[in-house]
Amino acid sequence: MPYPLDAPNRIRDKMDAGLLPHDAPPTTIHAHFGMGALCDGCDEPILPAQVQYEFDADDGRVIKFHLGCAGLWEAYRRVRGWAKAVGVSATLLLAGGTIHDVPGRSKAEKFYDDWNQQRRSRWQKSPAIRDAFPGVETVRINVTFDDSEKVGNPQPKQLTLGPEQKAFFDFACPFRECVRGGFDLSPAVRDVVRSQATSARGERVCQGWENPERFGKRRCWLRAQYEIRIKYGNATFAPTLAFVPIAG
Numbered sequence: 120m121p122y123p124l125d126a127p128n129r130i131r132d133k134m135d136a137g138l139l140p141h142d143a144p145p146t147t148i149h150a151h152f153g154m155g156a157l158c159d160g161c162d163e164p165i166l167p168a169q170v171q172y173e174f175d176a177d178d179g180r181v182i183k184f185h186l187g188c189a190g191l192w193e194a195y196r197r198v199r200g201w202a203k204a205v206g207v208s209a210t211l212l213l214a215g216g217t218i219h220d221v222p223g224r225s226k227a228e229k230f231y232d233d234w235n236q237q238r239r240s241r242w243q244k245s246p247a248i249r250d251a252f253p254g255v256e257t258v259r260i261n262v263t264f265d266d267s268e269k270v271g272n273p274q275p276k277q278l279t280l281g282p283e284q285k286a287f288f289d290f291a292c293p294f295r296e297c298v299r300g301g302f303d304l305s306p307a308v309r310d311v312v313r314s315q316a317t318s319a320r321g322e323r324v325c326q327g328w329e330n331p332e333r334f335g336k337r338r339c340w341l342r343a344q345y346e347i348r349i350k351y352g353n354a355t356f357a358p359t360l361a362f363v364p365i366a367g
Contacts, residue, residue: 126161130191133160134199140176141196148174151291152238153185155278160188167242167278167287181274234299242287249282252312256352257281260304262290265342273341282352290343292325297339300327304345311347318348 133139139159150172153165159182165171172189176182184192248255258280264273273293280286288308292300302323311319325339 126163126185126188127191129162130160130188131195134192134195139192140182141199142177143196148172149295152235152242154276154290155280156183156276158183158185158188160184160192164279167285238289238291238301241289242285245285245287247282248280248284248286251286252308254351255282255312255349257348257350258286258288258308259348259350260288260290260308261346261348262302263344264293265344266294266340268340292327292339292341294325294329294339294341296330297325297341298328298331298334300325300339300341302343302345304347307345308347308349311349315351316349317351318346320344320346 130139134141150170152167153169153171154167155164156171157163158165163185165183165185170186172184172186174182245251248258252258258278260276260278262276262278264275266272276290276293278288278290286305286308288304290302290304292302294300302325304323307319307321311317321344323343323345325341325343327339328334329337329339
């Protein structure tokens with residue numbers, strides 16, 4: 120389902136109340152796989168299997184949408200005649216999504232698109248949490264970022280997954296121009312569950328490249344501090360349970 124059934128009403132009401140922008144976003148809209156953040160349109164989480172569209176609004180907010188909710192928002196803007204239409208699919212610079220309808224991809228677009236395809240392949244090959252970690256009811260991950268070289272840090276990320284969802288714990292780098300970066304927390308999650316612990320903290324450093332022009336020359340080096348919390352549904356969970364390898 121591209122969006123919740125009541126998403127059209129929620130988005131319309133928010134736009135009428137001035138809670139969502141009426142003007143078109145900048146000519147560049149960024150997209151990547153979701154990490155559990157709430158959609159500004161329907162208020163539902165944007166899951167890792169879904170594409171998250173985002174852009175900087177004039178009031179300083181970062182607006183995040185599901186793919187379907189972005190389409191509803193754009194359609195309602197057109198119906199109300201609030202602003203000129205924006206060709207969403209033709210103006211994407213994707214740091215973690217897929218390039219749509221852009222003939223003759225640039226070198227930068229190819230970097231992002233190829234990396235996204237690899238990431239999506241790893242997600243598809245990952246088992247469900249119930250198969251990878253029998254006895255685990257919930258995996259919750261909070262991540263904060265620290266980059267001393269830039270002004271301000273990226274917004275924190277949260278991810279909450281249940282037993283039916285993929286055991287995929289790879290966070291894309293929040294820096295939009297970073298090439299082939301990110302933070303794979305799968306090994307850390309495995310260690311927590313294997314030790315039957317309920318929480319753990321640690322740090323990762325992004326090994327991606329700062330931008331396409333500096334590919335092979337300058338790393339991103341963004342630091343991520345993470346906290347993992349595990350909730351077990353079975354008090355007799357044993358360390359001898361077999362683990363299904365997680366696609367890395």
